[in-house]
Amino acid sequence: QKEVEQNSGPLSVPEGAIASLNCTYSDRGSQSFFWYRQYSGKSPELIMFIYSNGDKEDGRFTAQLNKASQYVSLLIRDSQPSDSATYLCAVMGRGAQKLVFGQGTRLTINP
């Protein structure tokens, strides 16, 4: 079993709709959770991080964490074509700086 699992997609969403990206992780001791966005040919850039159970909102983005279910999700409201990218879920264990990344979900927003 991979440590961090994501549906590789591609996920196709119409412009203006909500895009929902999901991630599960295997290490129950994981403490910090991150979503990175990576455009084709570019480096990953952080868009959200979450530490506590529940929702965290930042503009059009909402991260959701459920530690009991070992599940993290990212919602993108009012999706724009510029949101088309690969979204990487990353998990950090307790007391460590080591990030474990999922394979990424390729998201396409259709105008």
Place this chain on the structure above:
Amino acid sequence: DAGVIQSPRHEVTEMGQEVTLRCKPISGHDYLFWYRQTMMRGLELLIYFNNNVPIDDSGMPEDRFSAKMPNASFSTLKIQPSEPRDSAVYFCASSWDGSTDTQYFGPGTRLTVL
């Protein structure tokens, strides 16, 4: 701030040659990370340093790979000898101890080994 700087941006070499990738972290950052990204394996951590000291090199694939951080503003990742399966994008990232653990990535080096 200039961000994380990597060089070269592209490297094409022949099997058996030595390859050296370079990274300059963001000034003031305590942690430096080397990652490798391929289609098959995704983004994998190779090694990371804290205050110039290697902390975890469990991701280094084999003895052909070595990394150094002689000072706070410079790190190298060396592959000797290189093999075609080493072809990948190599990213360097840095972070600041005491922050939200956010890692900032450099632009990457695309390595092709023929």
